[in-house]
Amino acid sequence: MTRREFMDEMGSLLSELPDKERLDILADYTEHFLMGIQEGKNEHEIAEALGSPKLLARELLAGYRINQAQSNASVGNMTRAIVATVSLGFFNLIFVLGPFLALIGVLISCYCVAVTLLAAPLGMVVQYGIPTISQERLFLLFGSLASVGLGGMLIIGLLRLTRWMYRQFLRYLQFNVQMIRGK
Template structure:
């Protein structure tokens, strides 16, 4: 593979990166070729020593997606980072993607429970209106207050747990990219 073919393929594969970053990466690889040529190597030898442009692009895109997920915490950025990292290895497909979706399902279910605990008492109180006080009515009122309190505490705990899970997945993805790069 010639320098031009290598650079064209790498540039096309890095199309998702911002122009500045893509051009910086291409400049670095051009410099690798120039240094290799000064050392008396052929373009084919240099291209072989650098590796496949597809592999290089996958690693660089995975690193970019992880950095993006760190700087802008969102579900879409996390999903992109996970998918970019999964594309680096079959191991991740088997042992990361399944537990990740399972954990997302559990989090969604817990958020649904906390929402139900927060909203259900209002429905109960609306049904009875504001009648005269009686033991049954007071029990419903205090039960509703307990439900709202539990729902609020569960929501706060889930938000913190979600942030923790997010940061743990980012650390795992960074570790994974480093392992694949051999660092």
């Protein structure tokens, strides 16, 4: 593979990156080729030493997605980082994507429980109306307070758990990319 072919392939594979980042990366690889030529190597040897442009581009995209997820915390950025990392190997498909989807499912169900606990007092009033007997009123009042309190505490705990899990997944993805790069 010649320098031109290598650079064209890298450029097209990195088209998702912003222009500045893509051009910086391409400039780095051009510099690798120029230094190799100065050392007396030909373009084919340099391209072979650098490795497959597809694998290099996947690693670079995974690193970019992880950095993006760190700087701008969102479900979309985390999902893109997971997908970019999973594309680096079959191992990740089993050990990253499966647990990630399972944990997301558990989190969603816990959020549903918390919202249900918050909304339960309204449902009781709508279904049964306001009780006429004072004991039933007290039961409704204290049951409603307990339900709203549990729901509120659950929401607060889930928000903290979600932030913690987000950071842990990012750490694992960074570790994974470093392992693949051999660092």
